[in-house]
Amino acid sequence: MVRAALKLGLVAALVLFPFVVTSPYYLHLLVVVAIFSIVALGLDIVFGYTGEVSLGHAALFGVGAYTAGVLEFQFGIGFWVALPLGVVVAAGFGALLALPALQVTGPYLAMVTLAFGTIIAILINEMTFLTNGPLGISLTKPFFADLREALPWLGMSKPRMRDVEYYYVVVACLLATLVVINRLLASRFGRAFEALRDSPVASDCMGVSVYSHKVLAFVLSAGFAGLAGVLFTYSEQYIAPNNFSFDLSIGFLLAVTMGGRKSRIGPILGTMVVVFLPNLLADIELFRIVAGMIAAVAVVVGGIIAVRAPERRVYVAIPVVLCIGFLIFALWLPKITDYKLTVYGLMILFVVYYLPDGIYGLIRQALLRWKRAGAAQIVGSGAWSAISPDTVSGPLLELRGVVMQFGGLRALNAVDMTVMPGTIHGLIGPNGSGKSTMMNVLTGIYIPTAGEIRFEGHSIAGWKSPAIAAAGIARTFQNVQLFGELSLLENILVGLNHTYRGGVADIVLGLPRAAREEAAARARAISLLEFVGLAELADEEARNLPYGKQRLLEIARALALDPKLLLLDEPAAGLTAPDIVELLDIIRKIRDHGITQVLIEHHMDVVMALSDIVTVLDFGQKIAEGKPADMQADPAVIAAYLGTSHIEAA
């Protein structure tokens, strides 16, 4: 209710703005804020959700701007054609930019985007025949409809009417951007973006291809930058290559960081700060007033916290003192022009230090604390039932002579193994014997150097993780690989990604199919959580779970894939005794659902209690295979675990 009212109020304020404030200066500032906000909101997909730093968004913005500029300048084609084309062209460049992203992340990817941006800037400057080079392109703002006679009571001059009409177009684009991004990020795509940020390996193994989703994130993000670019060209009416420099990319990043990542309001707030900052820092009077206001707010907030939570006094005192110091600095400063960049830098530092989640992050935290009191309980919707796998006659999984070589180290040496359907197949061996390597080979994380792997009769050696996941092999990880910032429910929903048929278009347009699929997936996700006994915690962030529960959540997430084969990599490691009992129960129940399991475990009692057959590895070789009881007695196995000298002594 409150949210809806707020939204309505915001829209109304935007609609009424040109009639309340008649100064073209503020109208233009608001248009610029709206345009840059579109870029920042798009950047947030890449930066906030997939967690990659892009230093090339100014170039993507420039691509959109120049699409509009070139269309008008070379072909006389106007605004309405440029708008969709700008989006498409920029999105295409976004896809191009994402190509190297297959391989790299972190600073490397930042460098890719930076290099990309530089190349685009050089091309715009050099391709004079197309872009008019450094001369730039001039054009005029479109005048959509002359409503002066139809609406004489507005009393607008022609240029004013043109500006106001353009303002509405830009605001409409911003609102559309908000709706589209909201829908996408609330959907499976938003979850996939966050999943691949938190654990790329786990995403791939859940059938959510890191690569294709990264490309998608870049394409979407670039599309919005392109849209903003077109709007920018027609708003400024002059573009030149130096508009789209590295500094602008930094500005966009700053807007998102300062405002608050992973929100809609944050990037807009941040953009406002970044856009208003040069004005603010140009005028010493204004600067002093704002510094005074900041100091006043800091003192009030600090005072409230100091009274309510005395133990945090010292922690709170530092920023308050800094804010007051800032005010003194502002009053002392004789002239601001020369030091404005220093002030700018100090503000960024302040945000990084005290508002790591941005301005909106701070507000959201306060709001959450408010809300916590009355959080709703989610009710379960029936027990989970596996989609029972077709019965296969022969072996489900067959390994023949599998070799995995890392440089000089042979982690797996000609291993043969056969897993029969419906069994629990134990895989044991001392540390470094190659068990986890085997898991990684089976799930496509490593490509085997030689040998054959057949799953349901098909060779899957050399397949990528998402394809293997789609074929029906799910896994858990020795070092838990949850999507930490997603809730428990969302973690499961990532595993259920394969149940969706609708694409980006369904979600953006809000088609009924999208809603139906989402509802179905949520119901299944909750029943999976109930299966492992975590349903009450559905809305908790996964990283806040205790360790034992994290392992159970991983199992539930793997089951969401509807696997035929489930690989459990040391599920009992680090669990307490009662947790282990619960785990044994769950593993048995999974077998009862007809799902085959491969179990790596160091707890011998667990292996012995559960396994139908056990394979023993040592130094990458299979040294024994058979019934659990036989294995316990096998001299080679004992030798491997206790060392050969022991045998000799005995």
Add this chain to the structure above:
Amino acid sequence: MQILAQLIASGIAVGMIYGVIAFGYQLTFATSKTLNFGQGEALMLGSLVGWTVVAVTGYLIMLPIVLAFGLLQGAVVERLGVRQAIKTKSEAGWIMATIALGIIFKNLAENIWGRDALKFPSPLPEAPLSFMGVNVLPMEVAIVVGALAMMLAVEVFNRRSIYGKAVVATAVDRDAAGLMGINTSLVITFSYALSSMTAAFAGVLVAPVTLTGASMGGVLGLKAFSVAIIGGLSSGMGVVVGGLILGITETLTGYYISTGYKDVPGLVLLLLVLTLKPAGLFGRATIKKV
């Protein structure tokens, strides 16, 4: 032939400048997986401080003063910009903070030393040396020799001294090094100090050739960043070779293709390297452990 040799000679000089700055990126990345986006500004500050000091003391006495200044500056950057971000594991945090510090340093330098490029007095004669028709400035030779010597000195320090071993240990496995009683956060501070020291040294080394001034850091810092990525952030030797590759590519493209597109092949090369060998030409590819 003579032209080619001249182009390569100039490319080596330019490349060495990039390489020595890139070396600083590599130092901090090794220990902390972060790097200073204000590395160019560290170079600029070192160079400008050197410019002020050299007028009083002469070149040789100026060097230790600038090196000490660099150490201090790097430690400040780490304390103010990076420490907090490492603690909260925030990638955006250190990137934005080091960029912010860079902006602040640049603006302060503008106000202290003015906005103009300044001439840095050359300690060596400014007349070119000629080897078989290829001309090089004595200072360019000094850049190549000085850069190599400094990188060698840092490597030797890392291998031989106990402090250096702590640095290497932290680089290999920060958690394990911490468990062995190494104060890893001090090591990271130290690596930043060392990194800025090399940058400051690079600043006074290249300034007689490149001019100095508040805005000298920007372009050089960015070029060196791409060199560090081409060479591989995990390899000291890689950045030298990466620098040479980029420097020579630039001069050759400028001459044989077009001076307008001088920077493009280097960047394309960068993208190619990242696509085909993401860890850089000389970087070690790490095996994913799950």
Add this chain to the structure above:
Amino acid sequence: MRASNLFLTLVATTMLAGVASAQSIKIGLTGPYTGGSASMGVSMRDGAKLAVTEINKAGGVMGRQLVVIERDDEAKNEVGVQIAQELINKEQVVATLGFINTGVALASQRFYQEAEIPVLNNVATGTLITGQFLPPKEKANYIFRMSANDTIQSAMIVEEAIKRRGFKAPAILADSTNYGQLGRTDLEAALAKAGVKAVAVEKFNIGDTDMTSQLLRAKSANADVILTYGIGPELAQIANGMAKLGWKLPMIGSWTLSMATFIDNAGANGDGASMPQTFIQIPNTPKRKSFIEAYQAAYKVDRFPSPVSAAQGYDSVYVLAAAIAQAKSTEGPKIRAALENLQTKVEGVMTTYDNPFSATDHEAVTYNMPVFGVVRNGRVVAAHEEDVIGDKALRLKTK
């Protein structure tokens, strides 16, 4: 921080500022005061503020004081646009002086034109600047210029290089910004007019430290003179690069060869570089003498960082003041009309302005006015002594 709060603050300050200075006349002063081209912006600002101080001391204009609203455009187009909007709508300046960077001028001027507020470009030289809004397409053109545009400078450079000094094979080296590339276009056109084609046309970037490839290309094309369009530091790298290659050609280029950053950083290698100048730091008229002394005293410098920017900045204030006085109004159209028909002679540093503009001609500087300067021992002096003595010292606009 809510938008409405920020907005309220903005409104509040606007009103405060408005009340405080109802009696004064506000003039916008915009240029890059930080970053790479800041030395030109700061010199222009300092020159202009010197003139404002003098005028205010002498009683102001129409009995009202001049107030300068200075804004740093950082040489960025989009910042320039924002500043234009701010100066027009929030500060409500009566006119704006400034623009160092052609790109910023081209991006920002439209808003002044639409608001009918005159702009006096006092440093930017791109030829197109005064031609963006010509009648009859527009009612009137509000863009004026008080610097030697690129067409004039290119023609002078070609005249000097080809006709006066007899070079046959010029190579053009220009930076990759709007400034360099627009200048290069004008240079090529001027060369074509003289029947010569450049043997090499090369580019360099701001911040480039090595010019070997550009120079070797010029060398292998057998160039006999280097024509430049760039700014100080990179021009110095060209001079130093030639010294390194042991291949010294004369450098002739746009006015920026007189920047201190070129002269100091090129040192002996820069000696002999010559360029068109609207003002050389020589006290060969009484006004120049007093200006040089006043500037040196006010800013405690001996040699100007950018003498041309300072002089043009200074003069632009006097011309504008005369126009406001003549218009007896601070309304844009009236000031523009007064500028286009300025009755009083304004004694400036560059020249004495005798009706410098007309409705169709918005360039205060004509081809005959700048003289050739040359770098000698770290200073710019007249290239041809006879250009700056006697009746040639003060050059008036040809009609």
